Amino acid sequence: MISSLRGMNDILSEEYERFTYFLSLATKVAQRYGFHFIETPILEETALFKRSVGESSDIVGKEMYQFIDKGENDVCLRPEGTAGVVRAFIQKKLDRAGGIHRFFYHGPMFRYERPQKGRLRQFHQFGVESFGVESVHEDVSMIMMVSDILKELGIGYRLKLNSLGCKECMPPYRQNLIDFVTIHEEHICEDCRRRVGTNPIRVLDCKEQKCQNIYADAPKLINNLCTGCGSEFSKLQTLLAQSGISYEIDTHLVRGLDYYSKTAFEFVSDNIGSQSAIAGGGRYDRLVEFLDGRPTPAVGFAMGIERLMELIVMPQNGRDGYYMGAMDENTVDLVVRMAHQKRGSDKVVLDYKPKNLKNHLKAADKVNTRFCCVIGENELQNGTIWVKDLEHKTEKTLSHEEFYALAGEPL
């Protein structure tokens, strides 16, 4: 038997119901905020991700599905959604057009990681990107959108917030930190020594107690923000407080993608195991420029749909549509013909096998239809059809015309 690749799942039945339920709800919220759908290719030039996500990141460094295609192009399956949207934004010359452009997207992403619950090799994200708005109000809007979506899904969360500074304050801080860590190099763990060269900010996240003891005295970015970033960060907090959104400052929150600056946030859930981040995002004012566009401020976020699906409780959907069946072999054809006609306007579940009334009722109940419609000997002779409303427990024998005219009203 051939089975799916490791970490790649099929989505069907009840799972698919939740999947589409989430998508339609998230789409509705995004549209309420004035965002428009964008679809970008799943396959892109590898260079796009190297330049945007960053070579030092784990995503690019070791998790990409990368290969050379038949035209000798170095390509890879997208590991995240922002890079493609930004590429499209620039390619369509929207950076030159000026103004504000807001997009949302959803689709599969690919990362070659070791699978575990909430971490798949092919997974799905829903995300939004906003271009051309410098104001921190847009950052707040992003957070509100996520909050709105989670609220409508009935999902609880904790919001973590941090500021990563800008090109004025981040580089000096980074150097500061490198200097600090280098001084203590002999006493820190192997991982940390490696991180200094790749992504020094990450050392602050180290789980080793001996490292944490040392880093307690390390310089903190939040205390080294320039005036601009500092006041924006406090304004962000004020705005969130005014909107009634609670948050916690997490100075260790470092978005693992190199393009983030200033606002960084992450929504986590305590109910889905160790892969607890259900949404994450932030500002990336310099990315458009990195990808050869005109400097354009931008903010965005992405949500992990599979992780959310663990938490979504579907509203109970009631009985819907019609079940039709025949009680005798010679009536089946008639019932099938009638079902086809009824399907012009309604959902009809059809049983081709003749059964007694009791079994038809059972079957109708099982497929959760509102009406059970059966033709037996009596109905065949009178040119009628017997209909029972399974919800209201009422029943009636109708002429064929009356049956076709039924539109879900109680009998």
Add this chain to the structure above:
RNA sequence: GUGGAAUUAGCUCAGUUGGUUAGAGCACCAGAUUGUGGUCCUGGGGGUCGUGGGUUCAAUUCCCAUAUUCCACCCCA
């Protein structure tokens, strides 16, 4: 990529100190004297016990390898 656990029916799991036909609940199908559902009753189908090797008279059970899932690390959505 590192460490650990698990894998028996469609699903959730028992079980065999190595020995004839491997069990339960749920689900599925069919009946319950031939027109009234979601609770009951009776019966039935369905498993080469994850896969491949090894030890043995005999392996689902012991050993090795491998795959997958899960947990922790790592990372992130």
